[in-house]
Amino acid sequence: MAITAENLGKHFGDVEAVKSLSFHIEHGELFGFIGPDGAGKTTLFRMLTTLMLPDTGSASVLGLDVVREYKNLRNRLGYMPGRFSLYQDLSVEENLRFFATIFNTTIEENYHLIRDIYIQIEPFKKRRAGQLSGGMKQKLALCCALIHKPDVLFLDEPTTGVDAVSRKEFWEMLKDLKAQGITIVVSTPYMDEASLCDRVALIQKGTILNINTPEAIVAEYGKPLFAVKSARMYELLGALRGFSFAHSVYPFGEFVHYTDSRAEAQPEEITAYLAGQGFTDAEAHSIKANIEDSFMALMESPSGQEIP
Amino acid sequence: METTTTIKPDERESVITTEQLTKRFAKFIAVDAISFSVKKGEIFGFLGANGAGKTTAMKMLTGLLSPSSGKASVAGFDVYKQAERIKQNIGYMSQRFSLYEDLTIAENIRFYGGVYGLSRTTIADKTGALLQRLQLEHARNALISSLPLGWKQKLAFSVSLLHEPAIIFLDEPTGGVDPITRRQFWELIYEAASEGVTVFVTTHYMDEAEYCDRVSIMVNGRIEALDSPRGLKERFHASTMDEVFVTLARPSA
Incomplete structure (x- = not known):
């Protein structure tokens, strides 16, 4: 098992951002957490990537506990946060070299992993990251998350605010990475991206509404x-x-x-x-229902969004 | 057959007109001589890939950015000379620019009502009507920060209509919103349009393009296509707007 979570929970004040979630993700799976803003996706990802301590429960990634064994784990996972967090005033190349160096590797050593993505931004390698277009920033962030050859890759809303064509291209890149054996966990608010995952968890208000293959979820409608x-x-x-x-x-x-x-x-x-x-x-x-029909049916009712 | 007497869109007056509207930044042409018009009460979808020039075009139409050349009038006012009048006569809402998180619902309404120069009594009347319409009377004193995103967006939409603008500009209003709220939001849009408000909207959800009366698709600063969703699908032999968009936005793909 690549990832296991048991009763994993986190609250902020009165808000239960993640409510006691249990799930597992297999090695080599392309797994999607599908849900709107505020569903708890980012909090969940931060716990799984050792950046935030859970309040309840436990989780392990690649057999390593996210709390006790965070140091070892950090060397083996890649994380692309939802908000662009590379160094804006370093160039494309400098950012990539920086991330390679802090993981004790070189761009050359793992170039094969990022090659197909990096060649698209290589013409701009001297440009500062802050001056790249949205699509190019996203490609650079993916390269930086991959340069230490992680066994599992976490991508938090990589396609949010990205146009329909760029979204398709991004999913093509993920498919190629999956073919190289990397376990990929991705979150998205776009329901139509569910069909591109092996399995998905539909998530809303910190709770998993359903977890299965996209085909099985729609068949339950x-x-x-x-x-x-x-x-x-x-x-x-x-x-x-x-x-x-x-x-x-x-x-x-x-x-x-x-x-x-x-x-x-x-x-x-x-x-x-x-x-x-x-x-x-x-x-x-x-x-036949699609994922969005299923998601809406699972959201209890329109009053599921009432004011707390 | 239909017995309604609604006026067809093409018989209505234009509330947005542009002619060869252009914006250059140094050598880069962000918006390249676009010409189009939007009719009163129309829901106009303004689509394009990231970097196609949508934001720059919208800034010119909302009076925030002066064009390099070309003409445009919005709500009857000239974008060069009457930018302030434009701002008074339009509503604007985006996911990034919304309500004040640390004010209550009622305080936000009072604030925006004040900004748009409405009288105290008008604000009081409008607050009541708005809260009733959204079924939020019980939450009038709730802080915006305590509301789910979907409610914030619905509220921000209604607040941007407080001063009864002729046109409302919506910049990706439903990004990240859950699928049910996203649909409720579009029903608010329909309702506003049926009352004569012109809706100018951008979105990355291609199913939402289908809800528009007409859709324009910008590619590299130009408007490559402009028609009803049905017309566009016929012209590009596509079954969905998603296919139309992919065909146009990346001709090489």
């Missing part, structure tokens, strides 16, 4: 789900919520996702109801 469409989308939301069998109604790109409260339902029933409400153009078809 319990209710009939339909994609519904009309030219008048905003009005369609209200109309569907007025349907007596409606369980949940959410806008979902060009469709509205409608969940029926019954065990079985037919799309024709929905379109017939909508036609009666003046939506003669409405179309509905049965669909």
Whole structure:
């Protein structure tokens, strides 16, 4: 097992940031913690990377206890924090050399690990890190986290605020690293990135809602789900919520996702109801849930976000 | 068939118009002669890859940055000569610029109402209506720092509409927000637009691009495409906006 956590918890004042989490991650896995801001992802990562002491429970990474054996562990893990934390006034090359040196290695020794990523920023190696674009900063941070050849890599929200194309490129890089045998633990608020992981934990308010392969999580979606469409989308939301069998109604790109409260339902029933409400153009078809549908179903209810 | 008498977008007046709007920083052209217009009550999605020039364009449209050349008017005011008037007539909200964490909900509303020159009675009326609409009456004296991110964002949105601006600029308003709150946020956007507010919004969530009436996609400082989500998907033979975006934003990929 690459990572094990038993009842791992952390609170700040009255806020329980991480609530007694237990999970394990296998060697060589690409594992995702998927959840919104405030879910506890960063606190969890800080505990697993030995940067913060847990209040309760324990965790080990690569068989090393995160509290007692932190010194050994730090040599074997790589961590890319959510906030850019390289030296802004050192150049690209200087940053990389610095991180190699503090881990008693050289850029040359582990160059093969970062080569594919580093060649993309090499033309700017004399530029100060603070003057790089967001995408280049991210690539440099990844190189710095990899230069000591870690066995496990923690990436805290590497794609937040990054455009859709750069996000795809970043996941390609992660796939290549996984192929080299590195265990990768990544957190993200983007639900669509779940399908790129071997297994995911859906996390919200310090609690794991579900942990499994993305395929297994969506297969557990319990209710009939339909994609519904009309030219008048905003009005369609209200109309569907007025349907007596409606369980949940959410806008979902060009469709509205409608969940029926019954065990079985037919799309024709929905379109017939909508036609009666003046939506003669409405179309509905049965669909399989995706991770975001599952996440929302697991979030108890919209009142799950009430004021504490 | 539809019996509503809503005016079609193209028959409505334009509230944002730009012509060859350009911004240069030394030799670098951040925004390269963009021309477009946005109609009253429209939800206009302003997309582009990181570094495409969106932020620079938005700064010019909100009166924060003077253009190098070209023309633009926002809410009827000229971006060169009437930047202050623009600021009075628009709302702005982003994840980075939001409410004051160590003030309460009511104090934030009073503060922003004051900044926009609303009278005490108006502020009091608006505070009540706003809290009722968001079902936050019980939390009026809660500190912003105690609220979940999703509530902060919904509140920040409503506060940015306090002075009844013609246009609201939203810069990645839903980043990091949970999926249910993200959708509730978009319903607030729909509601504002249905009341005639023009919504100018940036996002990295491609499903949210589908909620816009029209979407522009910026690439290297230019607007490479501008149409309804349906029109864009047809033109690029794509089934989702994500595909459209990938095709345009990295032609080489």
